[in-house]
Amino acid sequence: MDPLSEYIRGITRDNPIFGLVLGLCPTLAVTTSVENAIGMSAGTAFVLICSNIFISALRKQIPSAVRLPIFIIIIATFVSIVKMIMQAYFPPMYAALGVFIPLIVVNCIIIGRAEAYANKNNVFYSFIDALGISTGFLLVLMLIGGIRELLGTGQIVTFDYILFTLPINPSVTTMILPPGAFLTIGALMAIVNYQRAKKRAKGG
Amino acid sequence: MVEKALFAIFMDGLFIKNFLLIQFLGLCSFVGVTKDVKSAAGMSGAVVFVMAMASTVSYLIYTYILVPTKMEFLDLISFIVVIAALVQLVEFVVRKNIPSLYRSLGIYLPLITTNCAVLGAVLLNVNSDYNFIQSVVFGTSAGLGYTIVMLLMAAIRERSTFVNVPSSIKGLPQAFFIAMMLSMAFVNYFWVIPI
Numbered sequence: 001m002d003p004l005s006e007y008i009r010g011i012t013r014d015n016p017i018f019g020l021v022l023g024l025c026p027t028l029a030v031t032t033s034v035e036n037a038i039g040m041s042a043g044t045a046f047v048l049i050c051s052n053i054f055i056s057a058l059r060k061q062i063p064s065a066v067r068l069p070i071f072i073i074i075i076a077t078f079v080s081i082v083k084m085i086m087q088a089y090f091p092p093m094y095a096a097l098g099v100f101i102p103l104i105v106v107n108c109i110i111i112g113r114a115e116a117y118a119n120k121n122n123v124f125y126s127f128i129d130a131l132g133i134s135t136g137f138l139l140v141l142m143l144i145g146g147i148r149e150l151l152g153t154g155q156i157v158t159f160d161y162i163l164f165t166l167p168i169n170p171s172v173t174t175m176i177l178p179p180g181a182f183l184t185i186g187a188l189m190a191i192v193n194y195q196r197a198k199k200r201a202k203g204g
Numbered sequence: 205m206v207e208k209a210l211f212a213i214f215m216d217g218l219f220i221k222n223f224l225l226i227q228f229l230g231l232c233s234f235v236g237v238t239k240d241v242k243s244a245a246g247m248s249g250a251v252v253f254v255m256a257m258a259s260t261v262s263y264l265i266y267t268y269i270l271v272p273t274k275m276e277f278l279d280l281i282s283f284i285v286v287i288a289a290l291v292q293l294v295e296f297v298v299r300k301n302i303p304s305l306y307r308s309l310g311i312y313l314p315l316i317t318t319n320c321a322v323l324g325a326v327l328l329n330v331n332s333d334y335n336f337i338q339s340v341v342f343g344t345s346a347g348l349g350y351t352i353v354m355l356l357m358a359a360i361r362e363r364s365t366f367v368n369v370p371s372s373i374k375g376l377p378q379a380f381f382i383a384m385m386l387s388m389a390f391v392n393y394f395w396v397i398p399i
Contacts, residue, residue, distance in 0.1 A: 021376065024235070025320045029228035069288060072317075076281045084277070099327050102280050106318040108232055178226050179388040186380030194372035 003128050010132020016109045017140040017185075018192045023109040026100050027141060028181040035158050037145035038138070039093045043086065043101055045134035047078045048110050049127065054078075056118040056126035071114045072105070079105045109133065147184050152176035210341050213334070217345030221328075223321045224353045225387040230321030234357065235379050237312050244358035245351075246305040247312060250298065252347035254290050254316055255325050259343025261286050262326045263336055283326050284317075291317045321350055356386060 016022050023044075030040040051074055055062070062070050083101050086094040094101065104110065113133055118126040149156050152175035155165040174180050223229040230251075237247045262283050270276050295313055299306045306313065316322060325346045329339040360382050369378060 021235075022232075024231040025228050028231065069285075072284055072288065073281060076284055080277060080280050083280070099324055099331065102327055103229075103320050103324060105280060105284060106320050106323050108318060111318060174388070177391050178228070179384045179391060181228065182380045182384035182387055186377045186384060189380065190373045190377040193375075193377065197372055 001125065003125070006125060006128045007132040007135075010129060010134075011136040011139065014133065015136040015140065016133055017137070018189060019136075020109075020112065022112050023107045023137070024185075026103070026107060027144065028178075028185060030097055030100055031141055031145040031148055031181060031184075032152075032176050033149045034142055034145045034156055034163075036093075036096055037141035038158070039086075039090070040097055040100065041134065041138035041141050043082045043097075044104055044107060044109070044137060045130075046082055047075060047104050047107075048113065048134055049130040050078045051075045051110055052113060052118040052126040052130035053123055055114045056121060056123045059119050062119075067119065068111075068115075071111055075110055075114070076105050109137065144181070144184050144188065148175045148180050152180065208334075208338065210338065213338055213342050214345045217342050217347075218349040218352070219390065221346075222349045222353060222390055223324065223346050224350060224357075225383065225390045227324070229324040230319050230350065232315070233312055233319055233321075234354065234383070235376060237309070238354060238358040238361055238379070240362055241355065241358045243305070243308045244354045246298075246302070246309055248347075248351035248354045250294050250309075250313065250316060251319065251321065251350055252344070254287065254294055255322050255347035255350075256340065256344045257290050258283070258287050258322055258326050259329055259339045260336075261290070263329065263334075263339040266330060267336075279330065283323060287322050287326070288317045321346070353386065357382065360386075 010016075013019055017024070017027055026040055026044070030036045051071070054074055055071060079102060082104065083094075086097075086101055113129065117129050121129070146156060150164070150166060151172050156163045172180075175184070217223075221227055224231065224234050233247055233251075238244050265282055265286065266276075266279060270279060270282065291314060294316070295306075298309075298313065325343050329342055334342060357379075361379060364378065364382070373381075
């Protein structure tokens with residue numbers, strides 16, 4: 001195992017959304033804009049990295065019969081920290097993300113990685129794995145958020161700075177409403193499946 | 205603060221703030237267990253029970269234990285423990301009385317603990333300062349709203365297994381496209397009716 005390929009694996013093959021299909025709720029709910037997507041993935045990344053390191057360091061002490069409750073308590077502690085930091089220093093972001101910051105506790109990505117990876121590997125590789133998965137999550141969230149914001153409002157505004165404006169304003173408001181989220185992820189998933197099938201047919 | 209009428213809260217949970225289609229809570233089970241109507245119904249039943257119970261118990265814990273002792277920062281941890289205990293209870297009951305359902309639900313039954321819908325209902329109750337009766341009504345109606353959408357989705361997916369679609373759309377993408385249409389109906393229809 002070399003660290004770089006472990007890192008890349010989190011973005012490509014084990015991508016949390018398209019590879020593992022975990023953590024769909026925040027993916028669809030907070031991607032109304034790129035800004036929210038960045039805030040959400042930052043919070044998730046912090047919790048994922050901390051809990052992966054912590055669980056991996058304690059993996060020999062945790063009895064396997066009660067490991068899931070212990071994982072959940074560890075994760076809930078870090079989520080409480082994130083929630084309080086966001087509430088104190090980034091109140092607008094906290095208001096926009098709302099109930100989804102505390103809901104990182106039940107994000108399947110985090111408990112899934114704790115169970116499938118941090119429980120079996122050493123601290124360094126767990127850290128790299130968490131980093132890779134977080135990057136994959138950030139990229140997908142920004143992609144979905146970008147598509148929805150661009151089609152819904154005609155421009156991408158990140159932290160009061162206009163990144164990109166469409167020459168004509170389509171203003172398909174549906175894209176920022178819930179149906180747009182289902183449409184975007186459905187279409188992206190179909191494209192990913194198509195590419196995978198093509199690759200498999202070529203490589204055998 | 206103006207007290208919100210119970211009926212309005214009930215309709216909120218059922219349709220206007222529908223957990224699956226409007227708020228995106230509990231999507232894992234939504235795409236995972238809706239392959240046939242029977243397991244969708246069983247799953248929804250378990251979720252309704254856990255949600256109503258969790259709303260009740262967590263309200264009592266929050267109001268009578270955490271607030272008087274000024275330990276509101278422990279809310280997340282105590283709620284998740286309450287939910288985990290309730291899910292364990294449901295698991296015992298289902299395994300003993302309906303073994304066939306237990307087998308068909310598989311991994312999704314213990315996963316109700318990490319179902320965003322349950323914790324979401326509890327947190328929304330606390331966030332919107334509902335009193336005891338309002339909390340219970342919101343928890344129950346949110347569970348019922350979840351049931352309605354699960355059953356609709358499962359029925360549509362059951363029929364659409366025979367539809368001939370390109371192989372890359374089969375499965376999850378198809379489920380998301382169906383969800384999009386359902387969600388459109390919910391957004392446009394229920395936003396128009398004033399309650």
